[in-house]
Amino acid sequence: MKRAAIVVVMASLLAATGRPAFAHQLDEYLQATTLDVQPDHVRVKLRLTPGVAVVETVLAQIDRDHDGVLSEDEKRAYVEHVRSDLELSIDDRKSPLNYVSATYPSVDAMREGNGEIVMMFDANVSSPPGLERQLTFANRHRRDVSSYLVNAILAGNPPVRVLDQTRSEDQSTYHSTYARPDWLVLPIGMSSAVEWLIAIALVVGGILTMSKRRHPKENARACVVVPR
Amino acid sequence: MKANRMSARFARGLVVVSALTFACGAKDAIVDPAENVHASSQTADVVSKANAFLASLDTTQRTRITYAFDDAEERKRWSNFPPAVAKRGGIQMSELTDAQRTAAFALLESVLSPKGMEKVRNIMAADDAFKAQDHGGPPQGGPPHFKGPLFGHELYSIAILGTPSERNAWMLQFGGHHLALNITIAGDRGVLTPTLTGAQPASFEVNGKTVRPLGAESDKAFVLLDALDETQRAQAILKYRVSDLVLGPGHDGESVPPEGLKVSRMNAKQRALLLDVISEWAGIENEGYASARMNEIEAGFDDTWFAWSGATTHEPGKNGSAYYRIQGPRIFIEYAPQGLGGDLTMHVHTMFRDPTNDYGSGLAGK
Numbered sequence: 001m002k003r004a005a006i007v008v009v010m011a012s013l014l015a016a017t018g019r020p021a022f023a024h025q026l027d028e029y030l031q032a033t034t035l036d037v038q039p040d041h042v043r044v045k046l047r048l049t050p051g052v053a054v055v056e057t058v059l060a061q062i063d064r065d066h067d068g069v070l071s072e073d074e075k076r077a078y079v080e081h082v083r084s085d086l087e088l089s090i091d092d093r094k095s096p097l098n099y100v101s102a103t104y105p106s107v108d109a110m111r112e113g114n115g116e117i118v119m120m121f122d123a124n125v126s127s128p129p130g131l132e133r134q135l136t137f138a139n140r141h142r143r144d145v146s147s148y149l150v151n152a153i154l155a156g157n158p159p160v161r162v163l164d165q166t167r168s169e170d171q172s173t174y175h176s177t178y179a180r181p182d183w184l185v186l187p188i189g190m191s192s193a194v195e196w197l198i199a200i201a202l203v204v205g206g207i208l209t210m211s212k213r214r215h216p217k218e219n220a221r222a223c224v225v226v227p228r
Numbered sequence: 229m230k231a232n233r234m235s236a237r238f239a240r241g242l243v244v245v246s247a248l249t250f251a252c253g254a255k256d257a258i259v260d261p262a263e264n265v266h267a268s269s270q271t272a273d274v275v276s277k278a279n280a281f282l283a284s285l286d287t288t289q290r291t292r293i294t295y296a297f298d299d300a301e302e303r304k305r306w307s308n309f310p311p312a313v314a315k316r317g318g319i320q321m322s323e324l325t326d327a328q329r330t331a332a333f334a335l336l337e338s339v340l341s342p343k344g345m346e347k348v349r350n351i352m353a354a355d356d357a358f359k360a361q362d363h364g365g366p367p368q369g370g371p372p373h374f375k376g377p378l379f380g381h382e383l384y385s386i387a388i389l390g391t392p393s394e395r396n397a398w399m400l401q402f403g404g405h406h407l408a409l410n411i412t413i414a415g416d417r418g419v420l421t422p423t424l425t426g427a428q429p430a431s432f433e434v435n436g437k438t439v440r441p442l443g444a445e446s447d448k449a450f451v452l453l454d455a456l457d458e459t460q461r462a463q464a465i466l467k468y469r470v471s472d473l474v475l476g477p478g479h480d481g482e483s484v485p486p487e488g489l490k491v492s493r494m495n496a497k498q499r500a501l502l503l504d505v506i507s508e509w510a511g512i513e514n515e516g517y518a519s520a521r522m523n524e525i526e527a528g529f530d531d532t533w534f535a536w537s538g539a540t541t542h543e544p545g546k547n548g549s550a551y552y553r554i555q556g557p558r559i560f561i562e563y564a565p566q567g568l569g570g571d572l573t574m575h576v577h578t579m580f581r582d583p584t585n586d587y588g589s590g591l592a593g594k
Contacts, residue, residue, distance in 0.1 A: 151485075152485055
């Protein structure tokens with residue numbers, strides 16, 4: 001009942017004053033996407049937050065039988081609808097987005113402007129170390145009321161190197177060139193000077209050891225003590 | 229013999245290189261001993277105030293307000309939303325007696341700088357101003373059963389994770405609508421990240437005087453932007469619109485590629501101006517804690533970036549409507565105006581993070 005009151009307060013304020021009460025852009029459907037490049041896939045995570053001024057149009061799209069309840073079928077159908085409006089390409093080749101998971105808030109939370117739908121998809125893309133790849137992502141879902149954010153997430157050890165990024169003005173399209181570091185970067189994450197020093201010492205030590213083994217007679221002669 | 233001479237030379241070279249390497253790496257970790265002593269005495273004061281506050285509470289209140297230091301759920305129980313929408317842990321100011329509230333604010337004052345405390349009070353005052361604009365209760369003809377306000381200084385809450393200690397890590401949380409202070413104290417260090425500040429309205433009158441809780445964050449950023457030359461501005465200003473925080477609540481542990489103008493391309497004056505902007509967040513803490521924090525930020529300053537999205541001018545005395553970001557090895561700041569019927573200058577959210585040390589993870593090992 002308190003939640004219904006909150007909704008009434010906010011809707012009334014919006015209607016009476018033309019000024020939304022608080023929270024995000026209340027007259028927009030915020031769609032924030034993160035792109036996480038992993039060795040064998042790209043994880044696309046989409047957070048959808050409808051503002052209170054547009055939530056009813058979003059709910060109407062999900063709640064197809066308009067019974068006020070989001071059934072599992074309706075939720076799945078909406079995920080498919082959103083997925084059909086997304087496009088991921090690697091090196092100009094479209095990569096299908098495979099469903100991973102989706103979570104929905106309560107309808108009340110959405111009506112309060114506090115409801116975030118989270119969807120995750122994976123594109124099976126191999127990203128071999130050292131190879132530069134071009135990633136393009138486009139989101140065309142509800143362009144009539146949406147505000148978009150899209151960012152590459154740096155993760156992993158070592159992390160993916162994003163070499164450049166461009167976005168359309170409204171961030172509905174994103175393009176980047178990325179590469180996973182090649183074999184010269186050791187998997188333990190050689191960020192500290194001490195680790196680099198140890199690695200150099202090991203390499204040089206190995207070279208010296210191999211050098212001694214290659215010239216055993218010379219070394220032995222050097223060690224011989226000639227008795228008088 | 230030749231191999232032995234090579235080994236000896238190699239060993240000597242290794243010693244020299246090692247010494248140089250450790251010297252270079254160690255300089256970032258050196259803290260002025262005088263600062264250390266100051267910060268230590270500061271922590272002693274903070275712990276004393278924390279214990280005094282806890283002692284002022286009854287058993288039930290003390291149980292409600294304290295959590296385990298590693299309580300992952302409570303750590304992330306913060307938001308920009310009002311408490312009625314996004315529930316906080318701990319206890320609200322409205323549930324404290326006057327003496328208890330005095331003790332709570334004495335604790336806050338020991339952790340924060342005078343300017344930081346003023347910022348916190350102004351953010352809470354903005355919530356009172358918002359409530360006074362008939363936004364605090366049901367509208368005319370609204371549901372009569374609606375109970376409780378949505379906004380106002382009484383709804384801000386305080387919580388403590390762990391046990392206040394001069395040696396072991398513990399955390400103080402204080403926040404509500406548009407405020408989330410997550411302060412981890414470990415020995416002589418106080419870590420203010422992640423912290424969210426916001427304001428709505430971003431400008432209001434109190435006794436005939438204009439208050440802008442986050443006005444300096446906007447004004448100083450414009451001073452910096454205006455100090456850049458055309459080439460630098462072209463690099464700093466993003467060619468796309470950023471409409472909200474990228475690493476706001478719910479984005480712990482994430483990082484994004486830096487963008488904009490790199491600090492290594494700024495001159496000394498511009499770098500000083502950028503540090504002045506950063507001080508609006510880092511300086512929320514008391515001087516002892518803030519000093520160490522600024523040292524960390526400055527150590528990686530050449531690899532710090534400044535990015536801007538939106539209008540490059542603003543009306544004097546009002547916040548701007550543009551988004552900006554400051555991102556470096558030890559810092560991530562966002563200033564993100566929020567839509568309010570089209571007036572982006574009257575509602576703002578900001579975020580302050582340290583990608584290596586949010587929740588004091590780098591200090592406390594957690």
